[in-house]
Amino acid sequence: MHLNDHSLRQIDDAYRRSLEPEALCALSLRLLADLKEARNRLHPGPENSSRPPSSRVPWERTSGGQVSDEDPEGGEPRPELADVAKVQPTEV
Secondary structure (H helix, E strand, O other), rough: OOOOOHHHHOOOOHHHHOHHHHHHHHHHHHHHHHHHHHHHHHHOOOOOOOOOHHHHHHHHHHOOOEEOEEEEOOOOEEEOOOHHHHHHHHOO
């Protein structure tokens, strides 16, 4: 993890507004890395843990043994990162 609990408690709206755009971008990257790591810990699977690929449940597998990119709940394809609207600093 890049940010400890104390650092996270210090980040509030006033602090965010005080940051220069470059510092805000760097903070966003650290927060994103921490979020990805936390989600990997929360949902361990064969691709991010020591579990073998055969431990996937059948409905997560495709014919080639890869995980499907359909949303398991709705059957809709997951949006690619490029398709997600980019948030402007003024919108945060």
